[in-house]
Amino acid sequence: MDKNSPIGIFDSGVGGTSIWKEVVKLLPFEHTIYLADSINAPYGDKSTDDIIALSIKNVEKLLSLKCKIIIVACNTATTNAISVLRNKYDIPIIGIEPAIKPAALQTNSKSIGILATKGTLSSALFSKTTKEFTKDINVVEIIGEGLVTLIEKGNLDGPEMMALLKKHIQPMIDANVDYLVLGCSHYPYIIPQLKMILPDNVKIIDSGEAVAKQTKTILQSLDLLREETSAPTLQFYTNAKTRTLEFLLKEYSKIITIEKKDF
Structure with a gap:
């Protein structure tokens, strides 16, 4: 695994950006890729099978983008799918549970x-x-x-x-x-x-800070922290309109990219 590979994060929409902000605060030099599966939001009223299928789809996308660790920035996806994801993939996968x-x-x-x-x-x-x-x-x-x-x-x-x-x-x-x-x-x-x-x-x-700390701990233990201090690439992909992401992340507008993408 390459230290310069990005941290992958997904959520059933824009909410997990609250987790992303904590991760970037603690790990300011890490590349990140965030998937906002807004077209399928909310996950909370879907069946367990549907939640697992959507979570697998998101992980597959992040793996195709060469992520070195994946954060499931969604309580519903964590509580319903995390064990399936960890059994299916070798990559470290961090979940988020209510505190x-x-x-x-x-x-x-x-x-x-x-x-x-x-x-x-x-x-x-x-x-x-x-x-x-x-x-x-x-x-x-x-x-x-x-x-x-x-x-x-x-x-x-x-x-x-x-x-x-x-x-x-x-x-x-x-x-x-x-x-x-x-x-x-x-x-x-x-x-x-x-x-x-x-x-x-x-x-x-909320659980944001704890998730960021856990991410840092795991990257350190695997010797996967990015060593370069050049500005990282911070990418956001959404399969719905970009407007809400732009609104919630307006203070980061100069350092991030937001794209509409099918996944």
Whole structure:
């Protein structure tokens, strides 16, 4: 494997760019290729077989682009397909799971909220993780129905988004949660809106930084960190319109390329 090969990242759309930002912050000299499978978003309401098939399709594309490691920047794809992908491919594959463990260990109210897609909340891996860490804790699981669709359109703070969030979050407020775990890589983009609704004492946790650290650890252990300090190539491919990617990544516009591509 070549140290100069890119890190490959895929998601069911634009949400995984929240993970990409953490990776680039920690590993600023690495080449990256990001696949936004927006035409098939959201994965959260698809069957397990469909999620596995889409994940395989995305990995095959990233392998064809000579990636040295792959990040599954999608909670639904991780919880439903990661074991299949790791059994099928030799390349290191990093997944993203809701950060239930830190929330469960740190809660004072013994009540935590998890906002995720149906596909994540109904998966066997999610169920196993939740049971392992939340034995004496009240867990309020809410399916964030409609949120991914709005985020994919770039609609982060319109009245429709705020009304949906209030509906989803109220049961958590009623249950006195003091941690909200974001179980979808799209959701970090609506943290400002969530903070407007949640009481001040509620802490919001997502998995982006942990995924970036894990990526660095694995690349170091395999001696695959890029040694050059020249500017890396940062490529984004989407099979839908580029508008939302451009909006979410506008501060990086001078150093990235975004293309519409079939995959």
